[in-house]
Amino acid sequence: METQTQFFRDTWAEINLDYLTENIKNIKQHIASDEVEMFAVVKANAYGHGDVQVALTALEAGAHGLAVAFLDEAISLRKGGVQAPILVLGATRAKDVNLASFHNISLTTFSLEWLEEAANELEETSSLRLHIKCDTGMGRIGVRSAEELKKMETFINSSSRLHLEGIFTHYATADELDDTYLDRQLEMFEEMLGVLDERPRYVHSSNSAAALRKSTTHFNAVRVGIAMYGLSPSQEMKGVLPFPLKEVFSLHSRLIYTKELKAGDKISYGATYESSGNEWIGTIPIGYADGWLRKLQGQQVIVDGKRSPIVGRICMDQCMISLPGPLKPGAKVTLIGIEEDEAVSIDEIAEKLETINYEIPCIISTRVPRIYIRNGRPAEVSNKLLSTGGEMKN
Structure with a gap:
């Protein structure tokens, strides 16, 4: 690319x-x-x-x-x-x-x-x-x-x-x-x-x-x-939309570290999450400074084609998820979007945060790079911290 x-x-x-x-x-x-x-x-x-x-x-x-x-x-x-x-x-x-x-x-x-x-x-x-x-x-x-x-x-x-x-x-x-x-x-x-x-x-x-x-x-x-x-102006309007809308924004990360916990092991600030038995935990590099807010603790993401919950408190730059098995670092994690047969919509995230869908892509901070998909493939990367963007390359 x-x-x-x-x-x-x-x-x-x-x-x-x-x-x-x-x-x-x-x-x-x-x-x-x-x-x-x-x-x-x-x-x-x-x-x-x-x-x-x-x-x-x-x-x-x-x-x-x-x-x-x-x-x-x-x-x-x-x-x-x-x-x-x-x-x-x-x-x-x-x-x-x-x-x-x-x-x-x-x-x-x-x-x-x-x-x-x-x-x-x-x-x-x-x-x-x-x-x-x-x-x-x-x-x-x-x-x-x-x-x-x-x-x-x-x-x-x-x-x-x-x-x-x-x-x-x-x-x-x-x-x-x-x-x-x-x-x-x-x-x-x-x-x-x-x-x-x-x-x-x-x-x-x-x-x-x-x-x-x-x-x-x-x-x-x-x-x-x-x-x-690709977002409905309101939940009330979803049933009267004249055609399907396609969500333009999706959010992804990758596992950077995985480990197996034993019963009683705890996760993150405040030690609010305690493992009840042997459990695989993965860390992903996204946190509340990226707009992935602390209130999203417990929200499910998609990894290895399965929904997996965020466990423990979300940190400034990282958060942890309970894995469906012993996955290796590098595995893709979808926080918003479609992966295989599973989907996490912006509306689902908005409901978890008790807000409207407008707010979700707006709060994902500029330090999260945007990759632009055009003609079915990546065309450009823009990060507002480093670049003001420009013409797209095909």
Whole structure:
């Protein structure tokens, strides 16, 4: 395997770009309209999958543009060679608007006060593309009244250096099957659209959940995040997904040491695990500093095609598992993913941690290298501690 960055321990995540491509193409086919553009959401290092690699693949698969949370993330994509439209969904400091202009990045505006400050900061030779965020019930950022929205439109249109490129909102309950609150938000958004002199190029409100199950929210653009990574937006939605999703992220390690315990032998900090008889134990080089949290004690992994539990407390850099037999160091261990007839899903890990699936790939730290699978084989290794990534090699 030819790689751009080597890594020197036996723990890694695999990012299957073939699955990412398939998910995106299925989503586009489900939307079934050439008039609806897709923005692939690659914030938070593409939900822990790798920003540049996922962005380039998403664009190849048919995404029109990209969405991130912060200006830093957008600039990282530009430096990685991404030339497609990029929208920053979150707040950007007004004093940084010239940087956004230089990198041809669209920003979100959410108040008249911010607009006035940004206009004062903008250099005479610069121009800025803007999307207005409407708060229809999410309660984070956004203009909350049609009156203020109208003032913002008028202010933008009065300037030759400000360009109203888009307008959007975000749904708080799109991943729930009860549409009462979603419909209320949609109605409010449509009322706000009605006060504009002219609708901008992009009108978007759908996240993954709304894009998959509520066509009335599509307008002419959708923002797809969690679904393109192969994860259901909620447990509630699993039964109504229009097609199967393929998990893009998997996590693996290898046994670095094995030993046979006798009855009464103890394992790890606090000596919380005690062997009840002769038992083979293996050590793998992953711990809570990698995002494999202490609360995962007792969680099963897959080794030698069998499920095996984590025993004792998870350490910062290592943890121990009870083995099905006397395995040798070097044997592969799958913490998330499919191995032979067994599977450990991201949803299973999320349930163990009492959280949502979004959080799991995000918390696997950057010191865990990502290996990118393309055309069924490894294409690149990226480790954020050592490299910012780059073009994939085939």
